[in-house]
Amino acid sequence: MFGLALRSLRHRAGGFLATFVSMVFGAAMVMAFASLLDTGMAAGVPAASRKSLVLMAVVVGGWGLIMVAFSVTSTLTLVVRQRAAELALLKNVGATPMQIGRMIVGETSVVALVAGLVAIPPAALAGRGLLSLLTSTGRVADGVGYAFGSYALGIGLGVTFAAATTAAVITVRGSVRSRAAEATRSAASDGGRMSRKRAVAGVAFLLLGAGLAVTTATAMRGKGIDAMQTAGQTSIWTSIGFALLGPALVGRVTAALARPLEKAGVPAYLTVNHVRHRSGQLASALMPVILFTGIATGTLYMQWIENAATAASGVVSTADQKTTETLNFTVIGMLVVFSAIMLINTLVAAMTYRRGEFARQRLVGLTPPQVLKAVAVEGVILTVLGVASGTVAGLFTIVPYSVARTGRALPDVGAGTYLGVVVIAAALTLGTGLAAARRAIRTPAVEAVTR
Numbered sequence: 488m489f490g491l492a493l494r495s496l497r498h499r500a501g502g503f504l505a506t507f508v509s510m511v512f513g514a515a516m517v518m519a520f521a522s523l524l525d526t527g528m529a530a531g532v533p534a535a536s537r538k539s540l541v542l543m544a545v546v547v548g549g550w551g552l553i554m555v556a557f558s559v560t561s562t563l564t565l566v567v568r569q570r571a572a573e574l575a576l577l578k579n580v581g582a583t584p585m586q587i588g589r590m591i592v593g594e595t596s597v598v599a600l601v602a603g604l605v606a607i608p609p610a611a612l613a614g615r616g617l618l619s620l621l622t623s624t625g626r627v628a629d630g631v632g633y634a635f636g637s638y639a640l641g642i643g644l645g646v647t648f649a650a651a652t653t654a655a656v657i658t659v660r661g662s663v664r665s666r667a668a669e670a671t672r673s674a675a676s677d678g679g680r681m682s683r684k685r686a687v688a689g690v691a692f693l694l695l696g697a698g699l700a701v702t703t704a705t706a707m708r709g710k711g712i713d714a715m716q717t718a719g720q721t722s723i724w725t726s727i728g729f730a731l732l733g734p735a736l737v738g739r740v741t742a743a744l745a746r747p748l749e750k751a752g753v754p755a756y757l758t759v760n761h762v763r764h765r766s767g768q769l770a771s772a773l774m775p776v777i778l779f780t781g782i783a784t785g786t787l788y789m790q791w792i793e794n795a796a797t798a799a800s801g802v803v804s805t806a807d808q809k810t811t812e813t814l815n816f817t818v819i820g821m822l823v824v825f826s827a828i829m830l831i832n833t834l835v836a837a838m839t840y841r842r843g844e845f846a847r848q849r850l851v852g853l854t855p856p857q858v859l860k861a862v863a864v865e866g867v868i869l870t871v872l873g874v875a876s877g878t879v880a881g882l883f884t885i886v887p888y889s890v891a892r893t894g895r896a897l898p899d900v901g902a903g904t905y906l907g908v909v910v911i912a913a914a915l916t917l918g919t920g921l922a923a924a925r926r927a928i929r930t931p932a933v934e935a936v937t938r
Contacts, residue, residue, distance in 0.1 A: 506562045514647040518639045520614070521544060522617075525634040526540055526632070543626075543817070553723075557730075560657065563655060595655035596655075599648045722782055726877060736876060737872065781877035790815045841924075842928075867917070
């Protein structure tokens with residue numbers, strides 16, 4: 488089956504590109520932060536500098552690890568769903584679930600290994616940049632040399648391979664259990680029905696976020712910057728919870744908008760039809776929008792609340808507060824870049840896969856502008872739903888932390904940051920989707936259908 492996996496990779500290189508890119512950036516990010524451990528553990532590093540380096544590697548790198556695992560699972564799930572017809576055909580000709588599972592896990596293992604090796608050079612450069620950032624902000628003493636060694640390579644390659652193969656096993660288990668006839672019927676439609684385990688996991692993450700929010704507003708009230716220990720996690724867990732429940736969110740919104748959109752013309756009707764039958768794939772694109780909006784909004788406003796509270800007290804920021812601020816902004820920068828890459832990869836993969844669908848629409852009389860309008864309506868739905876869900880997730884951090892630090896539910900901070908996050912989310916979603924769709928319809932319709 489390993490040979491079959493290699494042959495499948497050659498014929499499905501485009502489908503695995505999104506997963507490969509996610510793995511490369513994820514591995515590079517994990518390696519870059521892990522290299523701070525190599526740097527901090529070297530001989531002659533001052534104790535204070537070692538503490539800052541280890542803290543940055545463990546805290547930020549740990550969240551990065553979670554995001555890598557989540558991103559790989561998301562993109563791999565999308566790729567496997569796009570191959571539903573192929574997997575159904577394999578079942579019809581006698582392939583067993585075990586054989587199909589081994590094929591997909593083998594493919595993923597090859598991609599993960601190559602991605603990890605490709606990520607080494609950019610990871611070394613990124614790690615050196617992180618050290619320069621910490622040195623320039625006074626968190627690390629001048630003269631500390633950069634090291635990229637066993638921690639970076641071991642953790643980076645190990646995490647990438649483990650996350651990829653685990654994601655492959657999880658994805659395969661839900662894709663190969665159905666019988667051949669059922670798989671053939673479901674290949675034509677991906678209604679995005681959630682498994683019970685996914686629904687339970689989504690609710691569990693939301694409850695975890697709610698519990699941390701209550702803890703922040705009560706037990707951590709009056710504890711100063713220590714309240715960040717619980718508040719900072721809240722928007723992350725809540726965003727993941729909403730992202731896991733993406734298929735249900737897409738389904739509910741589509742049901743609510745179906746009737747008015749179907750009366751709004753051909754592009755809107757096509758949008759409703761596609762969302763109704765492919766809500767599972769759209770939920771994959773919804774995930775990064777929720778994560779980006781929720782985590783960026785929650786973490787940025789938490790830091791603005793802290794800065795305002797410190798300024799109002801007239802106390803000069805301590806070294807720990809400055810280190811925490813550096814950590815928060817580093818987290819934001821990491822998540823912004825990674826979420827943007829995840830969103831772009833997912834939308835490009837989805838639009839490339841829909842080349843045949845766009846071609847069939849044009850063959851029955853639709854014009855390219857009408858196809859692009861349908862894609863734009865989808866993008867608006869994804870943007871509004873993703874921003875709304877992410878905003879709620881962000882509030883799980885903002886409101887409790889504001890109560891803990893200022894005694895008020897709503898912080899005395901302007902809306903400029905939030906508007907900036909919304910604009911970036913909308914630009915990424917709409918811009919990437921339309922650009923990928925425009926590229927997809929450049930191929931002549933007859934040629935695209937026969938591919």
